[in-house]
Amino acid sequence: xxxxxxxxxxxxxxxxxxxxxxxxxxxxxxxxxxxxxxxxxxxxxxxxxxxxxxxxxxxxxxxxxxxxxxxxxxxxxxxxxxxxxxxxxxxxxxxxxxxxxxxxxxxxxxxxxxxxxxxxxxxxxxxxxxxxxxxxxxxxxxxxxxxxxxxxxx
Numbered sequence: 371x372x373x374x375x376x377x378x379x380x381x382x383x384x385x386x387x388x389x390x391x392x393x394x395x396x397x398x399x400x401x402x403x404x405x406x407x408x409x410x411x412x413x414x415x416x417x418x419x420x421x422x423x424x425x426x427x428x429x430x431x432x433x434x435x436x437x438x439x440x441x442x443x444x445x446x447x448x449x450x451x452x453x454x455x456x457x458x459x460x461x462x463x464x465x466x467x468x469x470x471x472x473x474x475x476x477x478x479x480x481x482x483x484x485x486x487x488x489x490x491x492x493x494x495x496x497x498x499x500x501x502x503x504x505x506x507x508x509x510x511x512x513x514x515x516x517x518x519x520x521x522x523x524x
Contacts, residue, residue, distance in 0.1 A: 424476070457482075
């Protein structure tokens with residue numbers, strides 16, 4: 371690592387702590403040559419996690435893509451972005467801790483479907499309608515009945 375100001379490599383770490391996302395380390399550094407102070411964030415480098423799509427294609431897991439889908443399903447709902455970011459982080463962590471290099475998009479969808487009703491039931495129905503490809507109102511009603519049964523069992 372080099373100083374962003376003078377480009378020398380004579381640095382020392384002043385402070386080190388876990389970043390707010392709990393998935394990276396925030397370090398305050400100081401250049402011993404010019405005295406410039408700056409912050410760096412270190413993130414654990416994971417092996418690529420591939421998602422096997424319904425059509426058999428593979429693509430790298432994208433937390434941003436998952437978050438966009440959740441934000442879309444929570445549109446105009448009282449759900450904080452932090453809740454959705456935490457959900458995405460929890461799902462990504464579970465997938466990475468499984469030790470698998472490839473995971474099906476269906477598995478990811480099921481993880482979302484298991485957790486989303488705890489955040490917002492309307493968002494759950496919206497997400498389910500896209501994920502399960504609802505094609506008629508009867509399917510919507512079945513999903514709402516499943517949600518009601520789940521609530522009664524809790």
